[in-house]
Amino acid sequence: MWLVAKDTTGSTGRVAIGDGLRAALVRWYTGHGNEADHRACVSLVVTARENHKWLACDCLGEVTAPPLLSPAYLSFQETYYLRRLTSRPMHAPACPFFLPQAPPRIRETARDSLYALDVPDGLFNAHQKAPEKLAQKPDHSEPDDRSRGVAIPRLGKLLWLLLERAGSNVLRELPPAGPREGSISQEMRFLRRAAQGLEIAPGVPLSAHLYTNAIDYEKRRVHARLRAAAERWPHEFAPQAFLLLEANAVTSTEIVTGLGTISVRNRIQHTGIIRAEVEPPFLVLAVVGEHSRKEGYVALRAYAQPVLSGNQFVPTERDHDRDVLRALQDAQYILRRRDIRMAVKKILFDLPFADVSVRPDFLIALLDDNTGQECRFALQILQSSDEDYLALRAIERTRLSQLGPVAALALGDVTPEIVARTALGILS
Ligand SMILES: [Zn+2]
16 A cells, blocks of 8 residues: 555555555544544545545556545544545455445444443542552543544543433433423432442542532632542542533633632643633533642633533534424424324434444433333434545444444534424324
8 A cells, every 4th residue: 555646546645555554544444443543544545635645555456547535534423434536447346445445434343442430449539649640541541432533521421420420311201281391400419310320439429529510619619629539539549520501602722710819820621622712601511620739729621511501401513403402302292282292302322232333422312101102213313415424324224224223414503394204104
């Protein structure tokens, strides 16, 4: 395999890609790569793209004009990938590059998927004692969500874990009559209850050091409680508390809430989506710990997640995600008029499945009160009409269909009526 100049036949000016890197590229392309493969390949693709290079494949030998791959960026999924130039010579049928690249969303295996989040030590912990920190890679910068091609910091994954445990990523079914119930205090109650089942350190439940408004921090109640608890804190762990705040603005180091603004010592982390100017509100998880004796306890780091609304903390990535969620909500009302209950779960973590993991956009549960029939289906929202994107999602759909019914809707087709009709079609 070679790097060649873009817009050429790839027969000249070749720079060979080493065997090790080529093997990693094949694993990554076919969906079997590990994290190191992923990093190496994304770096190769980014560099090739920046330097106007294509990749030429050696599957037809050294002499014949080679099949070509162009490094590409899929903005809808914020991911880098290799696009086969199908107007150029075809790869040999046995070549791993003969087929399109495995979809990024189903690339992780169960072993290295985001489920690794609560596997390593099972602790809801985002601040380590200095010696430990020196002994290992900083865990808050590990690139993990390959589908987005950006790092989801550990704090972000902890926030998602908490949301998942609390069911905050679910558009719950409607009450039998009247509008949806729900308030920020009820949502926070669900989250605090979920926090009882998570531990910051052995024997220290998250619920004991989780605060849901800025006042507790400003009045230094967070600090006082933490100082008192620190005396009994398991000594190999760093004492820490968490702030879970609904924010109406986030600057680079400030969380702005209705009850006060909190400064964070380091730059506030997010998926990069906020740079695309997503409207508030955000749900922010901040860790409070001691960076140095002199400074005492301060909000060290924070992760900001855009959410549907101030009383529904379903994570959203772009403003149009909110439109999709609103259409799904309105579909709940349409279906209720026909005595059909619907709940919608936004999928945050991969669903382990055979040797791969899959992650549809939503899982939808239906219960027909007329017949007692229940069913579940996966919903894909197709965000682009780009041919490669659609090909990737079609492969994902094939995988998902082994788990149960799957529906796919183009972004422009996501209206309450069409969602309701899709649900009815799956029930019948
Ligand atoms: Zn080939």
